[in-house]
Amino acid sequence: MRRSRLMVLAAGCATIGVAMSVSRQVVHGKVISLPIRPIATLNVVAKTQAKHPGAIPPFSICSGNVNIASYLPGGAHEDPDVATANSEIALIEAESLQQVADSASLDLYHKISLHGKTEIYDTNLSPFKNIACATCHMPYAGFTGASSLFNATIAAQPGGVAITNATPPAPNYRLSARNPQSYAYAPYSGILHYNATQASFYGGNFWDMRAGGVRLGNPASEQAQGPPVNPVEMGNIDTACVVWKASQSQYASLITDIWGPQSFAIQWPGNVASVCAKPGPPPANDPYPVHLSSVERGISNSTYDHITMAMASYESSSDVSAFSSKFDAYLAGNANLTAEEQNGYQLFNGKARCNQCHLSGTAVNTLNTQAAADVGPLFSDFTANNIGVPKNLALPYYCESKPDQYGYTANPMGFGYVDLGVGGMLSSTNNPNPLQWKQLAPQFNGMFQTPTIRNVDKRPRPDFVKEYMHNGYLKSLKEVVHFYNTSQALPRCAQGSPGEKVTCWPEPEYPATLNTTQVGNLGLTSDEEDDIVAFLKTLTDGYVTAPATLDRTPVPAGKQ
Ligand code: HEC
Ligand code: HEC
Numbered sequence: 001m002r003r004s005r006l007m008v009l010a011a012g013c014a015t016i017g018v019a020m021s022v023s024r025q026v027v028h029g030k031v032i033s034l035p036i037r038p039i040a041t042l043n044v045v046a047k048t049q050a051k052h053p054g055a056i057p058p059f060s061i062c063s064g065n066v067n068i069a070s071y072l073p074g075g076a077h078e079d080p081d082v083a084t085a086n087s088e089i090a091l092i093e094a095e096s097l098q099q100v101a102d103s104a105s106l107d108l109y110h111k112i113s114l115h116g117k118t119e120i121y122d123t124n125l126s127p128f129k130n131i132a133c134a135t136c137h138m139p140y141a142g143f144t145g146a147s148s149l150f151n152a153t154i155a156a157q158p159g160g161v162a163i164t165n166a167t168p169p170a171p172n173y174r175l176s177a178r179n180p181q182s183y184a185y186a187p188y189s190g191i192l193h194y195n196a197t198q199a200s201f202y203g204g205n206f207w208d209m210r211a212g213g214v215r216l217g218n219p220a221s222e223q224a225q226g227p228p229v230n231p232v233e234m235g236n237i238d239t240a241c242v243v244w245k246a247s248q249s250q251y252a253s254l255i256t257d258i259w260g261p262q263s264f265a266i267q268w269p270g271n272v273a274s275v276c277a278k279p280g281p282p283p284a285n286d287p288y289p290v291h292l293s294s295v296e297r298g299i300s301n302s303t304y305d306h307i308t309m310a311m312a313s314y315e316s317s318s319d320v321s322a323f324s325s326k327f328d329a330y331l332a333g334n335a336n337l338t339a340e341e342q343n344g345y346q347l348f349n350g351k352a353r354c355n356q357c358h359l360s361g362t363a364v365n366t367l368n369t370q371a372a373a374d375v376g377p378l379f380s381d382f383t384a385n386n387i388g389v390p391k392n393l394a395l396p397y398y399c400e401s402k403p404d405q406y407g408y409t410a411n412p413m414g415f416g417y418v419d420l421g422v423g424g425m426l427s428s429t430n431n432p433n434p435l436q437w438k439q440l441a442p443q444f445n446g447m448f449q450t451p452t453i454r455n456v457d458k459r460p461r462p463d464f465v466k467e468y469m470h471n472g473y474l475k476s477l478k479e480v481v482h483f484y485n486t487s488q489a490l491p492r493c494a495q496g497s498p499g500e501k502v503t504c505w506p507e508p509e510y511p512a513t514l515n516t517t518q519v520g521n522l523g524l525t526s527d528e529e530d531d532i533v534a535f536l537k538t539l540t541d542g543y544v545t546a547p548a549t550l551d552r553t554p555v556p557a558g559k560q
Contacts, residue, residue, distance in 0.1 A: 054079075056152045056465070059496045062399035063154045064169020069162060071149060072173075073130075081464075085146035089134050093121040100251045109313075111258050116314030118251040119307055125245055126160040126234040127279045133227060133234075133311070136180040142458030142540070143182040143320065145467060152465040154396050155179050155472025159232045161279045163404040171396035174410055176232040177419055178207055179472035184541070185452045187220035187316035189213075189382050194437060200383045201422060207448045207470040208421045209384065210430040216305060220312035225304065231281045232410050240290035240300045241276035244268055246307060259306040266296045279406060323376055325454065326543040327535075331361070331375045334545045337538065344535025347528055352484065353518050354532070357381050357450045379454055379539065384422040384447035387519045388487055388508035391418075392471035393495050418510060419470065421448040446510025456480075457537040471509075474501075477536050481529040488520025 054077060057065045071079040073086060096118045103111055119125065120133040136157040138146035145151045150158070157180055158173035166172050190203035192212030205211040205219035211226065213219035227233040228242045236242055246255060247264040256263050268290075269275075275289050282289050292300060314320060329335035337345060349355040349362050361377030401414035411417055420427070423445030426437050448470045457477060459466055468474040474483055479501050486505070493504035500506065508514050524532070 054149070056149055059394055060169070061393050061496075062169040062171070062396045063394045064396075064399065066149075066153045066396075067168075067172065068150075068154065068158050068175075068396070069172045071147070072158065079147050079149050081147040081149065084140075084460075085135065085138050088138070088140070089121050089123060089132050092134070093118065093123075093132075096121060097250050100254050103254055103257070108258070111254065112310050113314045113317040113319070115251065115254050115258060115307075116310035116312065116317075117319070118249070118254070119246070119311050120314060122245075122249065124249065125228055125236070125242055127236060127241075127277055128160050128162075131158075131160040131234060133183075133224075136233070137183050139320075140458070140460040141464070141466060142455030143184045144180050145472075148464045151467040151472065152475060153394060155392055155467050156395055156397060159230075159235055161231070161235045161404075161406075165405045166402075169396075170399040170402065174232045174235070174404065174408075175396050175400070176230070177395055177397040177411070177417065178470055179467050181207065181451055182455055183220070183223075183315045183320070185321045185378055185380075185454055186223065187218055187312045188321070188378055189219050189380075191217065191219065192432065194433075194440070198383075199443075201444065202382050204382075204449065206425075207451075208425040208430075209449050210425040210428075212432045214432045216309060218309070218312050220315055221305070221309045224308035224311040229280055231279065231408055235279040237276065237278055237280035237282050238288050238290045239304045240288065240292060240297070241272075242307065243300045243303045244272050244276060244290065246303070255303070255306070258310075259303070262299060263303045263306065266292060266299055281408060322541040324541045324543060326538040326540070328376075329543055329545050330538070331372055335543070338534070340531045340534040341538050343528075344531035344533070345538075347524070347532050348535050351528070352481075352522055352524060352532055354484070356518055357383070357385060358453050378452050380450045380452045382449065384444060384449050385515050386421075386446040386448070386508070386510060386513045387484070388511075388514045389448075389469045389471065389473055389483075390495065390506035391509045392473040395471060420445045420510065421470065423447065423513075443513065446508070446513045453536060454539045455541055456539060458540045458542075477533045478529065481524070481532045481536075484519050485522045485524045485529055486520070488514075488516060 057063070060066075067075075070076045071082060073082065096114060099114055100118060103114060106114065120137075123129050123132045123135075125132065136145060137143040140146070141151075145157050147157075154171070154175060156175040156178060158171075158175055161174045163170070163172050163174060186205050189205055191214060192201060192204035192209055194201055201209060203209070203219060204213065205223035206226075211219045211223035213222050216222050225239070229236045229239055243264070243266075246252060247266075247268075252264065269292070272290055278289075288297065290300075318324075326335050326337075330337055345360075348358075349360060354360075355362060358379040359374070359377055359381050360379060361372045361374035363371055363373045397411050398415050398417060400410035401412060403409045421444070423441045423443070425431060426441035426444055431437055456466070456468070465475055468477075468480050474480050482501070483505070491504045492507050493500055495506045497504070514520075
């Protein structure tokens with residue numbers, strides 16, 4: 001039902017297109033043609049300007065004043081951003097499926113990343129066919145939350161499962177406790193390891209590093225195994241459901257072409273469709289409800305591995321991880337920074353200490369602070385830190401403490417829930433090396449991985465709200481920089497009180513491991529904060545210049 005609605009929407013637009021996947025981009029108001037892409041592309045033009053959304057409800061505990069279902073398709077006030085995101089997903093998937101039809105001549109690189117893309121934009125992979133990976137990772141928002149209204153309020157994005165027995169402030173959709181990170185650049189994180197010399201964990205994906213990449217050799221491939229069967233996200237009851245759906249898809253032939261004819265050599269049980277139409281989690285006494293022989297289970301598992309490896313391959317491709325920001329152009333000698341951006345860059349590397357965790361590729365201890373030691377910096381050191389982010393009491397998760405109509409309770413602890421981040425991962429069964437690492441958990445409680453800050457300002461229109469930090473507590477880059485500047489210098493105040501985030505801050509969610517040496521009291525002026533924001537805005541991919549027109553030599557690569 002939803003799909004037909006989407007297609008009507010799509011047909012209503014003359015030519016429709018998609019950020020990051022079209023061969024034309026609008027830069028400074030001019031349309032610039034990029035080199036022809038190797039994969040045939042529909043002639044589509046971006047349509048990310050949604051109708052202006054309605055007023056954003058003010059802060060309330062659990063966002064009890066936000067009727068989530070009413071903003072989703074079929075709801076009384078469908079959020080225009082949600083509608084835009086859904087039409088983009090339908091269109092990108094349609095475009096990708098057309099590319100699949102023409103894929104015989106593609107090389108392996110493009111076949112694999114095309115396979116990943118078709119999976120990431122496939123809403124059929126959720127039991128109610130209502131969300132795809134891209135629903136929470138939208139290109140026009142830098143591969144993060146697609147709806148300004150949801151970013152501003154509930155912070156976590158609705159999963160695919162409606163809750164029919166909830167009363168406000170409990171949410172009427174299942175949601176997680178976290179802000180969807182960008183998946184761009186995620187495959188560049190290393191395999192999770194403990195560096196004993198630094199007493200730090202490095203690598204992995206997710207805010208708590210739990211997708212370590214130990215089994216598949218890449219954190220992003222392992223990461224992609226989670227959302228399809230996460231009850232608060234896509235909500236499949238069994239990974240075999242994802243494999244079965246892929247076997248029924250229009251891209252099934254691409255999978256057997258890449259990964260071999262064994263991919264779907266499975267006698268699917270007669271009830272597979274009805275089993276897979278129910279959301280997870282599976283019952284404790286039947287953890288794999290699609291009943292397969294052990295050999296078929298092995299085939300299904302390995303096809304699931306291939307599906308998720310393809311998703312990581314797409315995430316690492318230049319469609320997603322483009323290294324095409326103004327700052328990249330600057331490092332290549334093809335763009336100049338404005339005076340504000342230049343000052344922000346210097347502050348980022350110096351007084352504001354940002355470069356000590358979000359590595360900008362600039363040597364910290366050099367006399368020439370502009371010398372780039374790395375001209376493709378990822379703006380993360382891939383370690384974890386506790387920078388003192390307060391709880392975000394607007395997360396509906398705190399109120400998901402009663403069983404839903406399927407008997408599932410997302411958060412039995414209610415308001416007692418504390419997000420322990422990496423420490424929580426180390427104490428749990430997600431820890432891939434409990435023998436050596438479990439004992440380290442207390443030191444890492446309250447710590448989260450330094451995210452890349454590439455694309456932090458990517459948004460479809462200036463008033464589109466984005467959310468920052470693991471729980472989406474901060475809502476603008478000015479707030480972020482002001483937080484780093486003052487969160488340990490200004491007085492404490494309660495969440496939702498006047499002056500919050502300007503003249504006072506709530507206490508950190510987990511004070512015991514707070515970093516008190518690098519963040520929280522930087523002594524920046526308001527103008528200096530603004531200049532750092534100006535610099536952060538240079539990290540948005542898709543900046544296009546005519547190469548070599550500027551009279552400027554490239555920044556010397558210090559260590560090369
Ligand atoms: C309902 C929203 C939702 C859906 C659907 C979803 N994600 Fe996410 N994604 C998130 C959230 C929230 C996080 C952070 C979760 C955490 O740290 O526990 C995340 C984190 C990630 C990360 C980690 C990035 C990093 O730098 O560590 C990657 C990669 C990613 N998602 C890819 C995917 C893929 C691939 C799919 C589909 C198979 C998907 N996501 C589906 C919400 C979603
Ligand atoms: C000590 C290490 C450290 C320093 C120094 C640091 N950061 Fe961070 N940064 C982090 C960590 C860790 C997070 C995630 C924290 C969380 O979610 O609890 C983060 C998150 C962010 C985010 C949110 C990104 C997102 O996708 O939600 C932005 C933006 C950011 N930092 C910018 C900066 C700027 C600007 C500076 C300098 C003023 C800075 N950081 C200094 C470690 C650091």
